[in-house]
Amino acid sequence: MPHSKEIETLEALEEILGLLAKKEAQLLELGKEIEQVKAENERLRAESGQSRLQHEKETQTNSSFDALNRTVLIIDHVKMFRVNLASILNANGYEVVGECHPEESTIIETLLKKAPLIVTIDYHMPDLSCENIIKLIKEKAPDVKVVVISEELSYDSIYTMLKAGASDFVTKPVQPTRLLTVLKGLYPL
Numbered sequence: 001m002p003h004s005k006e007i008e009t010l011e012a013l014e015e016i017l018g019l020l021a022k023k024e025a026q027l028l029e030l031g032k033e034i035e036q037v038k039a040e041n042e043r044l045r046a047e048s049g050q051s052r053l054q055h056e057k058e059t060q061t062n063s064s065f066d067a068l069n070r071t072v073l074i075i076d077h078v079k080m081f082r083v084n085l086a087s088i089l090n091a092n093g094y095e096v097v098g099e100c101h102p103e104e105s106t107i108i109e110t111l112l113k114k115a116p117l118i119v120t121i122d123y124h125m126p127d128l129s130c131e132n133i134i135k136l137i138k139e140k141a142p143d144v145k146v147v148v149i150s151e152e153l154s155y156d157s158i159y160t161m162l163k164a165g166a167s168d169f170v171t172k173p174v175q176p177t178r179l180l181t182v183l184k185g186l187y188p189l
């Protein structure tokens with residue numbers, strides 16, 4: 001016959017297993033919702049009519065279009081990270097048209113002046129909400145693809161960023177192959 005301590009331990013383990021099962025179900029549901037938001041974002045982009053990107057694709061050759069869709073604006077509060085990311089991008093045929101510290105006015109000014117087609121943005125920025133900045137970017141330049149970069153991303157934060165208009169995400173430390181795969185997937189030829 002089990003002792004009361006053993007019974008308590010077994011009951012605690014059963015409770016923990018129940019909580020883990022609920023968490024797993026929540027994560028699966030969030031995963032489904034993330035895929036739905038991605039699909040909805042793609043559907044909306046496809047329905048948006050004759051966008052700047054579509055116009056350029058129709059009027060330019062593939063090689064010049066390929067060069068066009070490789071312009072990137074980097075937004076991160078750590079200068080060394082911006083420099084390292086620019087180095088990776090430049091070495092792989094991307095043109096970094098700007099790097100900026102995350103200040104709303106600087107971001108919008110650079111976005112409008114440099115007209116990149118891809119923006120990488122740090123999720124954790126002092127004094128700014130990544131979600132709000134993504135919404136602002138999409139409001140000012142709806143065709144721009146936004147890639148969120150962060151040391152840690154939960155399903156909730158990924159879902160929130162995708163819903164705000166982000167196209168994809170990459171974790172830090174940035175693995176160049178993962179980053180390049182994500183960027184190439186934004187504008188397949």
